[in-house]
Amino acid sequence: MLKRKQQTNQPMNFSQKSGGKSPTRPKTNSTQNLGAAGLRKLLFAAGIASLCASCQNPPAPTATTPGGSPGTSPAATPVAVSSPGDPNTVKIVSMLPMTGSALGQAQTLVNGIQQALAETNSKACDGKIQIQYEVYDDATAAAGKWDPAQVTSNSNKAVADGSVVAVIGHYNSGAAKLSIPVLNQANIVMISPANTYPGLTKPGKGEAKEPNVYYPAGTRNFTRVVPADDLQGAVAGNWAKSLGVQKVYILDDQELYGKGIADVFEPTAKKLGIQVLGREGIDIKASDYKALMNKIKALNPDMIYFGGTTQSNAGQIIKDMRNVGMTPEAVKFMGPDGIKEQALIDAAGKDAEGIYATFGGLPPQELTGAGAKWYTNYKAKYNAEPEAYAAYAYEAAKVAIGAINKVCKNDRAAIREAVLATKDFNGVLGTWSFDTNGDTSLTTMSGNVVKGGKWEFVNALKLE
Amino acid sequence: MKNWKSILLYLGVVYIVLLLGPIAGFDLPKIVGEIVSSPEVFIQQLLVGLVNGALIAIIALGYTMVYGIIELINFAHGDLYMLGAFASLTVFGAFGMQDGAPLGIAIPVMLVALIVCSVFCAGLNIVVEKYAYRPLRNAPRLAPLISAIGVSFIFQNMGLFWGGLKAFIPVMGSNSAAPKSFPDLLPRVDIFKALGIQTSIVFTTKDLIVLVVAVVLMVLLHVFVQYTRLGKAMRATAQSRDAAKIMGINVDQIIALTFLIGGALAGSAGILVGLYNNTIVFTMGFTAGLRAFTAAVLGGIGNIVGAMLGGVLIGLLSSLSDQYLSSRWTNAWVFGVLVVILAFRPGGLLGENVQEKV
Numbered sequence: 052m053l054k055r056k057q058q059t060n061q062p063m064n065f066s067q068k069s070g071g072k073s074p075t076r077p078k079t080n081s082t083q084n085l086g087a088a089g090l091r092k093l094l095f096a097a098g099i100a101s102l103c104a105s106c107q108n109p110p111a112p113t114a115t116t117p118g119g120s121p122g123t124s125p126a127a128t129p130v131a132v133s134s135p136g137d138p139n140t141v142k143i144v145s146m147l148p149m150t151g152s153a154l155g156q157a158q159t160l161v162n163g164i165q166q167a168l169a170e171t172n173s174k175a176c177d178g179k180i181q182i183q184y185e186v187y188d189d190a191t192a193a194a195g196k197w198d199p200a201q202v203t204s205n206s207n208k209a210v211a212d213g214s215v216v217a218v219i220g221h222y223n224s225g226a227a228k229l230s231i232p233v234l235n236q237a238n239i240v241m242i243s244p245a246n247t248y249p250g251l252t253k254p255g256k257g258e259a260k261e262p263n264v265y266y267p268a269g270t271r272n273f274t275r276v277v278p279a280d281d282l283q284g285a286v287a288g289n290w291a292k293s294l295g296v297q298k299v300y301i302l303d304d305q306e307l308y309g310k311g312i313a314d315v316f317e318p319t320a321k322k323l324g325i326q327v328l329g330r331e332g333i334d335i336k337a338s339d340y341k342a343l344m345n346k347i348k349a350l351n352p353d354m355i356y357f358g359g360t361t362q363s364n365a366g367q368i369i370k371d372m373r374n375v376g377m378t379p380e381a382v383k384f385m386g387p388d389g390i391k392e393q394a395l396i397d398a399a400g401k402d403a404e405g406i407y408a409t410f411g412g413l414p415p416q417e418l419t420g421a422g423a424k425w426y427t428n429y430k431a432k433y434n435a436e437p438e439a440y441a442a443y444a445y446e447a448a449k450v451a452i453g454a455i456n457k458v459c460k461n462d463r464a465a466i467r468e469a470v471l472a473t474k475d476f477n478g479v480l481g482t483w484s485f486d487t488n489g490d491t492s493l494t495t496m497s498g499n500v501v502k503g504g505k506w507e508f509v510n511a512l513k514l515e
Numbered sequence: 516m517k518n519w520k521s522i523l524l525y526l527g528v529v530y531i532v533l534l535l536g537p538i539a540g541f542d543l544p545k546i547v548g549e550i551v552s553s554p555e556v557f558i559q560q561l562l563v564g565l566v567n568g569a570l571i572a573i574i575a576l577g578y579t580m581v582y583g584i585i586e587l588i589n590f591a592h593g594d595l596y597m598l599g600a601f602a603s604l605t606v607f608g609a610f611g612m613q614d615g616a617p618l619g620i621a622i623p624v625m626l627v628a629l630i631v632c633s634v635f636c637a638g639l640n641i642v643v644e645k646y647a648y649r650p651l652r653n654a655p656r657l658a659p660l661i662s663a664i665g666v667s668f669i670f671q672n673m674g675l676f677w678g679g680l681k682a683f684i685p686v687m688g689s690n691s692a693a694p695k696s697f698p699d700l701l702p703r704v705d706i707f708k709a710l711g712i713q714t715s716i717v718f719t720t721k722d723l724i725v726l727v728v729a730v731v732l733m734v735l736l737h738v739f740v741q742y743t744r745l746g747k748a749m750r751a752t753a754q755s756r757d758a759a760k761i762m763g764i765n766v767d768q769i770i771a772l773t774f775l776i777g778g779a780l781a782g783s784a785g786i787l788v789g790l791y792n793n794t795i796v797f798t799m800g801f802t803a804g805l806r807a808f809t810a811a812v813l814g815g816i817g818n819i820v821g822a823m824l825g826g827v828l829i830g831l832l833s834s835l836s837d838q839y840l841s842s843r844w845t846n847a848w849v850f851g852v853l854v855v856i857l858a859f860r861p862g863g864l865l866g867e868n869v870q871e872k873v
Contacts, residue, residue: 150675150692151692151798153692154690154691154692155689155690155691155693192668192671192672192675193668193671195692195796195797195798305843331841331842331843332841332842332843333842333843334842334843334845334846336798336801336802337802337845338567338788338792338799338802338803338806339567339791339792340837340842341563341567341834342560342563342564342567342833342834342835342837342838342842343837343842345556345559345560345563345838346556346560346837346838349553349556361693361694364694366693366694366696366794367694367792367794370792370793370794371792374793375717376717393689393690394688394689394690394693394694395693397688397689397690397693397694397695397696398688398693398694398695398696398794398796399696399794400614400696400699400793401614401696402793
C-alpha cells in the first residue's frame with residue numbers, strides 16, 4: 052500500500068542539476084526551476100503549435116488575395132463589421148467538422164464545394180466578381196467532434212469578415228442552432244447541405260419557440276437543400292414495417308439530431324402497429340454498451356433503431372449488440388443518414404454487415420441526369436467515392452454562386468434574399484425550390500444496407 | 516463551526532440523492548421485483564460489470580501509483596492507454612490478424628502485441644516523466660498538473676495522427692479519426708453451456724480471459740509493491756522522499772520505475788480493452804481516464820487495493836444502472852455515488868482521512 056505524507060513543496064535540492072539555489076528559500080527555487088526549464092519547453096511548445104497550425108488550416112483553395120496587402124492576417128481582431136475591402140470580392144465560407152471522425156464525410160463536402168467553384172473559375176457576373184472560399188473547422192481535437200465554443204467563434208469570425216456573404220454548413224444541427232442567430236443579425240445566409248433537424252425551419256416540429264428563436268432579426272437566413280428529419284423518421288418507420296419488424300427498441304444519442312429523429316420514429320412506429328419495447332438515451336462516450344445490450348436482448352426485439360451518428364458511437368453499439376448474441380438474422384439494426392458513411396463500416400467491421408440506414412435523398416451513385424454526370428466528374432477529379440452529402444454540398448455551393456450571380460455585388464442582404472427566393476433550381480438533385488421556411492421541395496429518400504463492406508442502395512422510399 | 520459545515524454537506528448530499536432518485540427512475544420495490552423475478556438477468560449484469568470494472572481498475576492503478584509517489588494526478592494516463600490500444604492494433608495489422616483468426620497463430624501474436632505495447636507505453640511514460648514532470652517536481656502543485664493536461668492533449672493528437680496513417684497501416688481504415696475496428700481474436704465459447712448448465716446467462720471464455728489477465732496483473736503489482744526490494748523502495752519514496760534519499764534510495768530512479776510500471780499497465784489495458792470491446796477511437800482515453808480516476812478516488816487515491824475496489828464498484832454500478840434505471844442516468848449515478856462517499860469519507864473507501872488540496 053502506498054502511503055504519502057503531506058510534504059510537497061519541500062526544496063530537496065541535493066540532486067538538482069541546476070544548482071546554485073539557496074535551500075532555505077523554496078519559493079524562489081521553484082520559480083527558478085521553472086525558468087530554467089521554461090525556455091526549452093517554450094521552444095518545444097512553439098514547435099508543436101506550429102505543427103498544429105499547419106495541419107488544421109488547409110490552404111485556402113482560391114489563392115487570390117483581395118486587392119493589396121497580401122500580408123494582412125484574417126485573424127486580426129475585428130473591430131467593425133463594415134469595410135468589405137474590395138467590393139468585387141465576395142467570400143463563401145464552409146463550416147464543417149474537419150477534425151474528428153466526421154472528417155472523411157466533411158472532406159468530400161469540401162470537395163463538392165470546390166468542384167462547384169472550379170466549374171465557374173471562382174468568378175461570377177462575367178468575371179466581374181471574384182469568389183473566394185475558406186474552410187472553417189467547427190470541430191476541435193479535444194471534443195473529437197463539433198465544439199460549441201468553436202462554432203461561436205467561427206460565426207463571429209465570419210460576421211467580422213466583411214467579404215463573407217454566404218456560409219455553407221453545418222454538418223451537425225446542434226452547431227447550426229448556435230451559428231444561425233449570429234449570422235442572422237449580420238444578414239449572412241446559410242445554406243446547409245446536411246442539417247436535417249426539423250425545428251431549424253419548421254414551426255411546430257421541434258421545441259416550443261422554434262424556429263423563431265433562431266432568427267432574432269426577424270428575417271430568415273437559413274436554407275437547406277436536404278429534406279428534414281420529420282420526413283426521414285417517418286420514412287424509417289414505414290420501411291421497418293415493410294421489412295417485417297414487429298418489436299423495436301429505440302435508442303438515441305441525446306443530441307439534437309439523433310434525439311429529434313428518434314422522436315419522429317417512435318410515434319410513426321406506434322401508429323403502424325410496431326410494438327415499442329423501450330426508449331433510452333445512451334452515453335456516447337461510454338467505452339462499451341454490453342450491459343444495455345443484455346437488457347435489450349432479454350426483451351427479444353426484432354430491431355434496434357438508433358437515432359444518432361457514427362460519432363455518437365454507433366460502431367460500438369453494433370459491435371456490442373452482436374457481442375451479446377443478437378444475430379443479424381434475429382435482430383436488425385437501423386439508423387438515419389448520420390450512420391450512412393464509410394466511417395461506420397470501418398468502425399463496426401464485419402458486424403456492420405446487414406445494417407440498415409435511411410438517407411434523406413438518393414446516394415450519389417443513384418443520381419440520374421445532371422446528378423449522374425456530376426458523380427462521374429467528381430470521381431474523375433478526386434479519384435475517390437463521394438460520401439453521402441457531397442452532392443448536397445455541391446448543390447449548396449451552386450445555389451450560393453447563383454445568388455451571387457443575380458446580385459453582382461458584395462451585398463449580404465441582397466444575396467440572402469436571392470438565395471431564399473431560389474425557385475425551380477435545376478441542379479444535380481433534380482428540379483426543386485425553397486419554400487417560405489427555406490426547406491427544399493424534394494422528398495425522395497432512400498433505404499440502404501451494408502453488403503460486403505459497402506453501403507448498397509436498396510430502394511427509393513416515399514412518404515406515404 | 517466545522518460541525519455546522521459538515522451538516523450542511525450531508526444535507527446537500529441527501530438533497531442530490533432525493534432529487535436524482537425519482538428523475539432517474541429509482542423505484543426500489545420495482546427493482547427488487549425485477550431482480551427476484553429474473554435473477555439470471557441480475558447475475559448477467561453483475562458479470563458484465565465485473566469484467567468492465569476489472570478493466571477500469573487496471574487503468575486506475577496507473578493513476579493511483581503516480582499519485583501515491585509524487586502526488587500528481589497524471590491526466591495523461593488515460594490517453595496513454597489509448598495509444599497502447601493503437602499500438603496493439605498496429606501490431607495486429609502488421610501480422611495480418613483478422614476477425615476470428617485461428618488461435619494457434621493468434622495467441623503468439625497477442626503475446627507479441629502485449630509485450631510491444633507495454634514496452635511502448637512504458638517507454639513513453641518514462642520520457643514524459645523526464646521531460647514534462649521531473650523539471651516541475653519542486654514547482655507549485657498546479658504546474659505539473661497543467662503539464663499533465665498538456666501531455667494528454669499531445670497524446671490525443673498523436674492518436675489522431677496515428678489513425679491517419681492508413682497509407683502505411685491499412686487496418687486504420689479509411690477515415691483518420693473514426694473509431695477503428697479491432698480484430699476479434701479471443702475465443703468465444705459459452706462456459707455455462709460447455710459445462711452443461713442450463714441457464715440464459717452468457718459468460719464466454721472471452722470474458723473469462725480478460726478477467727483473469729486483469730486479476731493477474733493486479734495481483735502481480737500488489738505482490739511487487741508489497742514484497743520486493745524495489746517495491747519497498749517505492750513505498751519508502753512515497754512516504755518521504757527526503758528520508759528515502761538519505762537512506763540511499765535513488766528517488767529519481769524509483770519514480771521513473773513507477774512511471775514505467777504505470778505505463779506498462781496502461782499498455783496492457785489498451786490491448787485488453789481493444790480485444791474486449793473490438794473498437795478503439797482516439798478520444799477513448801479521456802472517458803476511460805475519467806472513470807479510472809474516479810475509481811482511484813473512490814477507493815482512496817494512492818491506495819492500490821482501493822483502486823481495484825473502486826474500479827470494480829464503478830463497473831458494477833454502471834451495469835446495474837443500465838439494467839434497472841436508465842443508461843441516460845448511469846454517469847449521474849456513478850458520480851453521485853462518488854460525491855456521497857467523498858462527503859462521508861473524504862479519503863475514499865480505503866484511504867486515510869487526510870486533507871488534500873489539489
